Amino acid sequence: MFRRIKPIEHREEVDFPIDLRKLGYFINSQDQLRQIEKPSEGFDYHVHRVERVNERRREAVDECIRRILEPRFVEEGLTKQYLPQGSDPATDPCVPILVSNDLDDVEKVLVIIGNTYDDLGVWSVREMEGPGINHGSMISTIRSAKKEKFGFLILNCGQNVYSPEIGRVVTYRTWKAATKASPHLDEVKNRVVGHENVQKHIESVLDEYKGRLVGKDVKKKKKIYFLTYGWGCWGLVKYMNVNFAEWKPSVEALIAAESTHTAADVTSSDLCHFLTTRARAYIVHSDPPGTFIPDRRFVCQTFSTAQIFSETIIPNSWRDVMLPWFKRVEEDPEGCNPVMLVDWESVERLKEGWGGYTGSKKHKDEDNPDKWAFDDDEEDGNGEDYDHEAKLKEGGEAFGQEGLEEMVDLRDAEQADRANRALQENERPITVISDGLKEMGVVSGALRI
Template sequence: MAQFRAKTLDIGCFVNARVIRDHTKRKVFEQYESQRQALRYIIRNTTLPQRARAAAQLQLSQMHCYTRSTQINNRCIAGGKSRGVLKDFRMARFPFRMHALAGEIPGVRKANPQYHSRSGITMFRRSWGSLPKDPEFPHDLEKLGYYINEKDQIRSIEFPDREFHYFISKNDRVLDKQREAMDDCIRKTLSPRFTALNLTTTRLPPTASPSDPHIPILTSTNLPTAKRILLYLGEHDQDLGILAYRVCGQSSLAAGSVLNLTRDALHGSQQGAHTAVVIANPGQLVWYRGGARAMTLKSWNALPQRNGVSGGKRLDAVRNRVEGHEDAGQHVARVMEFVAERMCEGAVVDVIGIVEGGELCVRYLDRHWEEWKGRIRAMAVGLNYVFRVPDVVRDEEFLRFWSKRARAYLIHPSPLDEPLHGRDPIGCNCFSSGEALFSECIAPTAYPKMLAFFDLVDSVPGYEEVELEVPVEKGADGEGGRIVQWVEGDVVRTAPMVTFSMGEEGGRGEGTL
């Protein structure tokens, strides 16, 4: 590294070969600091999709990271101070040992320290009782300090104009437990409302008893006799019947769940009297044996633990899964098979798929189009990434159907239902969903236009979509979709956002950065 060595050293300590080496490395890797800062901004920006933030975190972990903090930490470890181990106590190793022997360190027993005769090391351990307890919150809306106002919105009892306050602590465990308690209150409130709309809970597989491993879905009571079936396939991280928890708190419980969607499909469409609704459940695929119920991975991580800092419950790949529903792709296949067995002769199916739900349905129909052609009437999907359907679909007949009877509603700041560029990479006409940030808000915002599209297909015999000519700069481009921007000095940098494609049964496919 002699060719990179600076003429002057900006150090204020004793100079030796190791210090010069550290200084040289720091100068060499300074050129990556601006890129690291941009990646840190993407990671901390909660308005970006989770996939983009995860990809930025992965790229940051693979970059050179020899900054001043790691330099100091490595130097202390090499010098025997072990700052990375004892920094929580703010003391070096020898004072820590003296305080521990005197019983002045919380959680370290004073009596009977274990001495290893061979290595000559005195060992200390922390007792379980000294660890912080797992936080608990009541699963009751009033005890949490909230209520449902006359507009069906969740508001604070103390401050009626305030919504749900998530950041009550800097401890992530406290935040997760409070959020799960609030989500459970929302689920309990919505359950009787689903029943009032004739949405019953159906167990898959159908032969399972309430205590057997099963995945619940919502189906209309008139499913066997309905001439039209609306199938909703949501995201892989949402609870049954929930479109977006954030919409439940901000707009209303009906808007953030399938209540408004179901009500408009049954009573607001042209064929409402002959319509049935099926709500799939690709999110609650973890079977909790202690409670005999299915749940999302988020709810699983919020289950009670031994203490507040343990690693959580182990997820068994067999015991905590339901046979035939091991992942979202298999669950979508089982739901499609369930609908095919229950639907009457001559009935048609309209599909709404949001993000992974829409993609997995497309992949399933590509493999089973011979069974479903003539049954699927139209499809509407909501996407926050570029799903290259022409590159994925192998069945030419289904690809022609997709181009003529499908619409894609994309994450975009343009007004709702405004045409966007994207037909070439996605394979069908693309429109703005009216939502610019969160994929979970696509369905609450765009579902009226999706239902209107289904009514249009129903009212026009032999309906086919007309290819829309939209400028390239508006919508999904063919090289990676949305763009991430950040400021680097006086220059605005841009980079394509990471886009992924789901595998055959829900696994990750190819992606671009």
């Protein structure tokens, strides 16, 4: 039996002004969010012992940031469009997206699909404290992509809760902070038809703009590139798994940052081949940006980013790693993912467990598959330096033979599919180091690509 000693204290909500200076913040000359009293420090969430007060104060700061970003998107030539079509944002439940004004005239379109908890046009609020607001938002991404003649279609997976009190769709965090501490989410009143979740939102937007991107009435044939993050990529993969035939002639490449999709989501053979040859996943990993990581989850090749937060992957990898790869796809779409040497004997031994495996030992017998161990001083059976380039030109005829499968040309659909199946039969190591990369059969020269 329990007895209440002190009655529950019912506190009134604390309201905060939508004004950065009144909230104790300002934007410095480097475009960074800073405290007025401590100009060297960024946003501080824990300023009050009551969590609800901190929550509402953070929401006030976030709203200030949204109002700062809105005119910046306009300056970059993007316009808010509301779905479903014909909706009045002043009265109707609808979802805004950003569309470049020249969408119908450009030849290349970058379709950006973010995660499910960010505001429209935002990658990371954390990055707005430094390097700056443009860096943490999609402004920097847009500016660098515009130099490569991209147009834009930016989806809005995060703002999926309609709030009658606020009068617009917002993120769940905003809705919770702006209404009450423990609100009830009504799946009818608080949702927008056709945009109830990330998968339906992506389906609705792409179906709506399909005619302007891949339809017969398109002014110019377009090349479409997808830049996705988290659950946004999952929703895109689910959509493309069913509709890839319509998009296949126009889709050039896909980048997935810390995606939640897996090989189990891909049943279309065409989509599987596309992911293998023209898609890349970038994940939270300590290795230098662009280092190949043997990860079988995403069907596509996987690379490290040297990031510890998933939300910072795209802001910090876009300009130097991701955009250059998109340019590589444009220059050589059939060879943008490399031909890789794979030591399949080592891959098979993954079944025995990584802990007790110390690596292949080289032998002089040229019939011994261990001669393909990836050492910098590798020699052929006659004591001469082994010529990998010459072997690559042979076309990978050894694929399918018993023992060592010498090469996998990822531009060949059949070989790529076999390689993917073979990798999926083995356990993924918990940690990956340089020796592990060698034992997965990746030639050292292909690690940084």
